[in-house]
Amino acid sequence: MNSPLHVEVLQKRESLASKDYIKEIVHSYLANFNTLNPGVTLKINELEENKSIKDHVESITLCDDEHVSEVAITECEFVYHVYKFDIFGVETDTMTDAASGEEIAAADIWALPTEEFHGLWESLIYDSKLKEETLRFVETAFEFADRRVDPNIISWNRVVLLHGPPGTGKTSFCRALAQKLAVRLGDKFPRVRLLEINAHGLFSKWFSESGKLVAKLFEHIREIVEDHSLLACVLVDEVESLAHARRSALAGLEPSDSIRAVNAILTQLDRLKRHPNALVLTTSNVTGAIDLAFVDRADIKRRIGPPSERAAYEILRGCCDEMMARGVVSPREQLFALRILEAVRFADTEGSRASLRLWAVAREAAAAQVSGRAMRRLPFLARALHTRGKPSLAQFIDALQTALQQQLSDARELKDDSLLPNCISCNH
The missing domain is CATH 3.40.50.300 (P-loop containing nucleotide triphosphate hydrolases)
Incomplete structure (x- = not known):
């Protein structure tokens, strides 16, 4: 038996069902899958055919605390956590x-x-x-x-x-x-x-x-x-x-x-x-x-330091997935997890090309020690300043690199300006 899989269930605010009932319907719902991917959040939408789930559940998050790959339903012990958002803020x-x-x-x-x-x-x-x-x-x-x-x-x-x-x-x-x-x-x-x-x-x-x-x-x-x-x-x-x-x-x-x-x-x-x-x-x-x-x-x-190459890639991959999910970047294409790229030794194929391009951007950002906060700002800057219309994934990744290079250039100029008074005083 593998380590327990923690399942966090966000109950709808208007739902009055007990936690035990929510656990039961979610357990039955997950039993329809052969395998589950830890780290994934299943968002329940209005098209969901399961009425109980649709009426009571907002989302189901499969936590990846102890799991790095998909798990078989028959080999997994579930630990459920049912919660609602607090209304007081x-x-x-x-x-x-x-x-x-x-x-x-x-x-x-x-x-x-x-x-x-x-x-x-x-x-x-x-x-x-x-x-x-x-x-x-x-x-x-x-x-x-x-x-x-x-x-x-x-x-x-x-x-x-x-x-x-x-x-x-x-x-x-x-x-x-x-x-x-x-x-x-x-x-x-x-x-x-x-x-x-x-x-x-x-x-x-x-x-x-x-x-x-x-x-x-x-x-x-x-x-x-x-x-x-x-x-x-x-x-x-x-x-x-x-x-x-x-x-x-x-x-x-x-x-x-x-x-x-x-x-x-x-x-x-x-x-x-x-x-x-x-x-x-x-x-x-x-x-x-x-x-x-x-x-x-x-x-x-x-x-906690600036993101490494691996962390930078996963941050930017998540950003790109969000841009495609929201229709800002289209059509939706797959970006591979880094472990998959490593498994194929970073082979350059038509399917992996976008992922490899993003990996190059991530490595450049990590080498420059760009902070996580600044890295998560890059997609916005790429969209605002370096794309028009609805860019493809390849065009958006190019825009990400341009935004990164602009940010690094701006940082260098700010550093040069901060040294300027000292340089002037040295000339006198």
């Missing part, structure tokens, strides 16, 4: 700075799962097992809590640190992980909240009472985690701001209140680990600036 938690009287946006609070983050997990592509390993880490942390493993003997903090250059998807990954947990742990935690805290904002130079603000913010978080049926994912963006505030205060450049605020956050994070329903997710753009006292608290520390 996001709200901003504000506080008032007593010194300035200004309203401060302390945190954004998302009710999960939310439609805004739907599909985000699947869109993130890495060479490493970052997604699978992080998901297993969180599930194990909750398993240890359920089994009452003594934390004085075995230590874990439920703290994740992601670091790397801007634009590599660190915040997106944290949001996607929280959304994934809302789906996977829905039976254990009927409600999930993602609390996004901007550490940089808390330590802005004019926040003269930042220590009190931190205390008030975490008081609210503690109120939330008192409900043990709710999972709270606390996201601290730009956590390197902790180190900056600590160093500035010690050097006399910031008021002592700043270091009190930093210490308050570290203390509050320590207190959060007492709650088995709290998870802390953090990001940093400046690895060397992260406070060592905080780094020691993180269970998992992972660097």
Whole structure:
């Protein structure tokens, strides 16, 4: 028997059917297939003949956490996760700075799962097992809590640190992980909240009472985690701001209140680990600036860099598939997965030509260390600036390369302009 295949079922908002009923009809529906391709989302449309599925199910996602190739129905154990989107969305938690009287946006609070983050997990592509390993880490942390493993003997903090250059998807990954947990742990935690805290904002130079603000913010978080049926994912963006505030205060450049605020956050994070329903997710753009006292608290520390050749190809392939699915690029043609190109040793045939051309673009982007954020912008720029009418796939891939080269040229000019004042001063 292979590893279980996780099946995530998005139930229609208007459906009042029980989760058990949804699982039954989806299981019967999937039994009509001989094999299933993990990583695929089956979107149910109005033409679906199965009335039960059409009335109650929006989509069925076959997760690929432990599977890289198609699986036979008879050899697969299914684990179903049925969920609906939360209707509350996001709200901003504000506080008032007593010194300035200004309203401060302390945190954004998302009710999960939310439609805004739907599909985000699947869109993130890495060479490493970052997604699978992080998901297993969180599930194990909750398993240890359920089994009452003594934390004085075995230590874990439920703290994740992601670091790397801007634009590599660190915040997106944290949001996607929280959304994934809302789906996977829905039976254990009927409600999930993602609390996004901007550490940089808390330590802005004019926040003269930042220590009190931190205390008030975490008081609210503690109120939330008192409900043990709710999972709270606390996201601290730009956590390197902790180190900056600590160093500035010690050097006399910031008021002592700043270091009190930093210490308050570290203390509050320590207190959060007492709650088995709290998870802390953090990001940093400046690895060397992260406070060592905080780094020691993180269970998992992972660097996310620009996409490699393989990841770049799969990102661009997904973008092209989306453009063809939406009718922007026509007709629809097949782009092969990289493992298929490798299996045929990148043989140049009529059927593989478009895939090979896209592979060349991906390799060029990876060599230039284009960020994932910038890479996902290329299809838009290719369509807006370098195509007319309804391009074919081959024409669109050519436009992608042109857009890439233009972006690299623009980046070089920006870099040259930033050096210009120094060059001018050297001439005098």
